[in-house]
Amino acid sequence: MTAVTASKTSGTVEDLRSPRAAAWKNAAEVKLPLQPTPLDAQPSAYVQKAWANRERGNVPSVAVRALSVGDQLVLRLEWAAPDPRRLINDNDVYADACAVIFPSNGKDAELSTMGSPERPVTTWYWRAGAPGPFLATATGLGTVSRAAKHGLQATGEWQAGFWNVVIAGPAKSTRIGVAVWSGVSGERAGLKSHTPAWHDLKVG
Amino acid sequence: MAKKAAPSRRQLAMVFDLNKCLGCQTCSLACKTAWTTRAGMEHQWWNIVNTFPGRGTPRDVFTHGGGYTKKGEPIPGDFPGKRLWGEAWDFDYEGVFGSNRDEPIPLHPREHDGAAPQWGPNWDEDMGGGEYPNSYFFYLQQICMNCSEPACVEACPRESVYKREEDGIVLIDEERCHGYRFCAEACPYKRIYFNEQRNVAQKCISCFPRLEAGVAPACIRQCPGRVRHIDYLDNVDGHIYKLVKKWKVALPLRPDFGVEPNVYYVPPTSPLAFKDNGEFDDLNSRIPMEYLKEMFGPGVEQALATIEAEREKVAAGKKSELMDILISRNWNDLLGPFTVDPAQLQRQPVR
Ligand code: SF4
Numbered sequence: 001m002t003a004v005t006a007s008k009t010s011g012t013v014e015d016l017r018s019p020r021a022a023a024w025k026n027a028a029e030v031k032l033p034l035q036p037t038p039l040d041a042q043p044s045a046y047v048q049k050a051w052a053n054r055e056r057g058n059v060p061s062v063a064v065r066a067l068s069v070g071d072q073l074v075l076r077l078e079w080a081a082p083d084p085r086r087l088i089n090d091n092d093v094y095a096d097a098c099a100v101i102f103p104s105n106g107k108d109a110e111l112s113t114m115g116s117p118e119r120p121v122t123t124w125y126w127r128a129g130a131p132g133p134f135l136a137t138a139t140g141l142g143t144v145s146r147a148a149k150h151g152l153q154a155t156g157e158w159q160a161g162f163w164n165v166v167i168a169g170p171a172k173s174t175r176i177g178v179a180v181w182s183g184v185s186g187e188r189a190g191l192k193s194h195t196p197a198w199h200d201l202k203v204g
Numbered sequence: 205m206a207k208k209a210a211p212s213r214r215q216l217a218m219v220f221d222l223n224k225c226l227g228c229q230t231c232s233l234a235c236k237t238a239w240t241t242r243a244g245m246e247h248q249w250w251n252i253v254n255t256f257p258g259r260g261t262p263r264d265v266f267t268h269g270g271g272y273t274k275k276g277e278p279i280p281g282d283f284p285g286k287r288l289w290g291e292a293w294d295f296d297y298e299g300v301f302g303s304n305r306d307e308p309i310p311l312h313p314r315e316h317d318g319a320a321p322q323w324g325p326n327w328d329e330d331m332g333g334g335e336y337p338n339s340y341f342f343y344l345q346q347i348c349m350n351c352s353e354p355a356c357v358e359a360c361p362r363e364s365v366y367k368r369e370e371d372g373i374v375l376i377d378e379e380r381c382h383g384y385r386f387c388a389e390a391c392p393y394k395r396i397y398f399n400e401q402r403n404v405a406q407k408c409i410s411c412f413p414r415l416e417a418g419v420a421p422a423c424i425r426q427c428p429g430r431v432r433h434i435d436y437l438d439n440v441d442g443h444i445y446k447l448v449k450k451w452k453v454a455l456p457l458r459p460d461f462g463v464e465p466n467v468y469y470v471p472p473t474s475p476l477a478f479k480d481n482g483e484f485d486d487l488n489s490r491i492p493m494e495y496l497k498e499m500f501g502p503g504v505e506q507a508l509a510t511i512e513a514e515r516e517k518v519a520a521g522k523k524s525e526l527m528d529i530l531i532s533r534n535w536n537d538l539l540g541p542f543t544v545d546p547a548q549l550q551r552q553p554v555r
Pocket residue numbers: 347348349350351354355356357374390391392393394395396407463
């Protein structure tokens with residue numbers, strides 16, 4: 001399984017906030033394949049039925065670059081979004097979003113169900129047009145609970161068919177998963193593309 | 205079979221008498237001023253009265269899916285976009301009220317982008333159906349039905365929508381809601397709104413803070429037509445039980461949606477239709493029975509016959525319990541146990 005390695009870099013998180021910052025050019029890129037979250041795991045018969053014949057989970061992969069500055073892990077996620085949704089501006093409009101996920105206890109947890117009561121996951125969530133990123137924990141699909149304080153920073157830019165999101169927060173070496181929501185496909189909640197398994201995360 | 209909400213201990217229910225509604229929208233305004241004036245709620249009409257036959261709010265309200273099949277399978281629905289509900293229009297108040305103009309400017313409504321509105325709540329007011337001389341319409345109050353099989357509750361993956369144990373009211377916990385809007389797709393009556401600014405779903409709350417103080421919901425207390433009754437469904441001495449269970453003249457709207465609503469309607473009576481030769485058609489009334497059956501289910505024929513028979517009894521000088529309830533000479537009788545006058549309450553500061 002491909003590992004995500006965040007090599008140490010000098011400077012500040014601020015220097016890396018722009019996805020086009022010079023430092024990103026030298027950071028190694030790994031491409032993580034994504035797959036749709038299983039429909040039978042969705043905690044609502046309505047969602048299972050309504051999405052049985054709908055396209056979903058069709059973002060094939062996400063390109064990840066990682067750097068570390070002090071105790072901060074800074075990630076840059078890049079994925080294809082030919083028809084972006086940058087803002088929720090109608091009843092039936094859903095915004096593009098992404099999240100990085102870590103096992104809360106540092107070792108193991110079920111990734112495709114967003115953890116379980118015994119093995120929670122921690123997630124950093126970014127959504128286009130939303131006021132800042134969210135730090136949250138989850139113990140299964142439908143249980144995501146956002147923290148009031150988060151200490152995270154994020155910037156998202158869409159350009160020429162791709163989202164580039166830089167998200168930074170305190171992290172040590174652990175395992176990591178990534179999820180992406182495609183707004184144009186109406187994805188939200190447990191309807192998303194995600195890495196099928198954990199990847200090792202090495203923070204330098 | 206889909207997962208369903210746990211049944212409540214008691215169920216609050218309402219009856220709206222369609223034969224008395226004036227279409228005045230006092231109920232809609234009572235609700236608006238009480239609950240939906242804050243940011244992101246400008247377009248929300250938790251209660252709205254529409255002319256039927258008509259397209260309703262949102263446009264073509266009963267064609268957007270949701271609810272359950274006869275087998276209890278959820279039916280996929282959509283959540284119509286803003287254009288089908290109508291925005292909260294802007295008005296040039298300054299132009300209208302300003303005294304420094306020679307010509308008064310009429311109160312042209314405008315959408316936020318300046319365009320003339322193409323649709324709004326009760327847009328097709330009083331248009332109705334049928335051809336003269338057999339044209340007809342009635343007013344229909346649209347509100348959350350606090351369903352016994354609430355599709356909105358089942359649809360929410362976060363359990364943010366719930367049915368209260370003590371009275372069966374269906375509420376959305378805005379702290380839990382993440383704005384996913386599955387509830388709005390699943391509600392067959394399209395009674396859930398979206399607050400874009402706060403990214404939460406919002407709907408009628410049955411004025412629960414008033415109920416808890418013994419005060420009837422604003423739409424019920426302020427209705428000048430004495431259209432609206434409220435009580436617990438299990439109170440055998442109350443109006444709701446008597447109209448729904450005993451006299452069977454109050455019926456659910458679109459029972460085929462499968463969500464077991466707890467708002468019941470006394471169906472509209474209508475005069476006899478005219479035949480082509482201008483004579484009365486003794487067999488058909490102005491509002492086609494087919495249409496009424498589609499709206500209120502198969503019980504509507506008997507319900508109308510009962511109302512007719514009881515009216516005749518009263519016309520013949522006899523007493524009718526049913527007519528006494530529908531007339532409700534004492535206004536407080538409509539309010540069930542919620543007769544407290546809100547003007548007498550110590551008001552709590554708004555949170
Ligand atoms: S009317 Fe709609 S929103 Fe209200 S309880 Fe029924 S399904 Fe839910």
